[in-house]
Amino acid sequence: MVALALRSLRKRAGAFTASFLSMFLGSAIIMAFASMFDTAEASGATGQARSTLVTMAMVVGGWGLLLVVFAVTSTLTLSVRQRAAEMALLKSVGATPAQLTRMIAGEAAALAVLAALLGAVPGALGGRALLALLHGTHQVPGDVSYAFGTFALGTGVGVTFASATIAALITARRAARVRVTESLMAAAAEPGRLGRRRTVFAGVFLFLAVDEAVVTMTMMRGKGTDAMAASGQADIFAAIGLALLAPVIVRRATALPAGPVRAFGVAGDLAVTNLRRRTAAMASAVTPIILFTGIAVGTLFLQATENAETARSGVAATADQKGIATLNLVVIGMVVLFAAIMLVNTLVAATAHRRREFGQARLAGATPAQVLGTVALESAVLTVVGVGCGTVASLFTIIPFDVARKGSVAPDGSAWIYVGVVALAAALTGLTALGAARRAVRVPAVEAVTA
């Protein structure tokens, strides 16, 4: 089965692109920040410089870890679900559930090691850039030189490997449990039910978000810049919590825009039906939109308020504050990039998987334009739902921080920041889905349904 896993990786590399990219990028981010610890150790930095470096490695790396586990689980689940027919085939020729689990876990583990080793290169470069930033803002003295060592490599490979394997085991258990005939049917109709584990995790993350928000509003009140540390993570927790609830949210939410979407005629009709009947697949597409919007909006407005408050106080920003500001932007840049790649890959994989369905619609008399229209409407609904949830998640950071920093809930910062993030999310979602769908309808319909 391990041999089969390696063979399946080699022969159909395309199917694993999404999982590989999230592992690759995730390990790069983790290693970039973890190398700050190596740097602190190797250079023998002391005092403020050491604590800055170690904090950076632990705290920021921690966010990355969370995102990696999440992204790998969601992409892997998608890729395994897409192979439901293949799993059923393997079972029909006598593969036991344990053998299937070994195959899926084997694929994920091999992929993780490869991704993490390759991720070391951008990880080291990113870490170097990060240190240069810390030098530039005088948070770390210039004589502290960069080191990329065992801690970075160990953490990067270890975390990626562990999260991939855990994700694979969770996914495989679910895939292997389904009986042969059911697996073929499951590919057709999938209800948007929430597993108990998923509900529990969602509850935990939302609780953490509320906790961070309350801590920020109470204990951090009037503590100035320090409030950022606590409030900055609240939007991430909230975004992950809401993303875990995405199947339910998507199902509920499609009831609301059904009217306006149906007004677009048959394409609207089909879009609404797909959103309702394929809730699980649609929810995995919403997930990265929520993360993207929640984290980007939350962090950007957090920084905007901080900048405005510093300016209002009349004193020039300290090196420390400037450093944090730049760091915030770096983190957000990486996280947003990560979420964007995850978004693109989830959508590409999900849309390519629908080639047969598109073919069936075309054979029933749909023109390519009608198929693309349906996809466009679905994307629009997904964007609205994702941006809505993301905005809610961002409030977990913005409001508590504003309360703590200046005693009012109104955020500073231009509305254009928000418009920009939303436009980017909408453009990424729409263009990716339409591009992938366009490729899918280029195949002759008769071929598409037999493939």
Add this chain to the structure above:
Amino acid sequence: MFGHKARPAGTAPSAGEALRLEDVRKVYGADGNRVVALDGVSLSLPAGSFTAVMGPSGSGKSTLLQCAAGLDRPSAGRVLVDGAELSGDGEAALTKFRRQRIGFVFQQFNLLPTLTVMQNVTLPLKLAGRRVDKARAREILARVGLGDRLGHLPAELSGGQQQRVAIARALVTEPRILFGDEPTGALDSRSARDVLGLLQEAVRVYGRTVVMVTHDPVAAAHADAVLFLADGRIVGYQTAPTAEAVAERMTHLADEVERQRTSGHVQAGV
């Protein structure tokens, strides 16, 4: 059942030509490894006929069906459905052409998995922007024996039931001609008989024209006539087929083709 309400049941419409192929060729592949799937096929099928197309694997019967049904374009030659030439550029034009004239039933049913039985049947009307007469869709579904399954999803139905939904879907637009690509290929013999009975009914009672590709002599025997295809050419025609006669002819088809080819060569050599 399947016809216009204005037309009294039991009378076939005035005889005319439902399908005409003129020297249709289909060539696949690049110059290096060309495969000639159809090698100059000409035929004419009258309206209200039920024709089976038979031939060994690779004889070009599915290609013939796809070219005739506007799902694929011939490399050369003309296809006329109900007197109108299949033309126009691009998939959208072909789709619009098919919507008005052609129904299609596939071996793998090809119902949309997310749509209910009723939604699947009314989909072609919605896509074509035509008025959706739900009462009529319900009536057709009742006639194919699925009046009580309107809200089911395809995955909840047996293969035979799914194929009956597909037939209802193909007939709801009242097409002049109905194509079937191995419509009984994935069914047990009883479901297959039901499906063939429905196709016969569409022809005999309501004057639709049916063209069906099959490799099953028993299925072919339900048709009025059988066309035999080999190596992309029509090599035989048989009216009032019986399963035995069709099976017999299929068995000797290779010899027949060989004989025709050698005689062709002799003529060419003269």
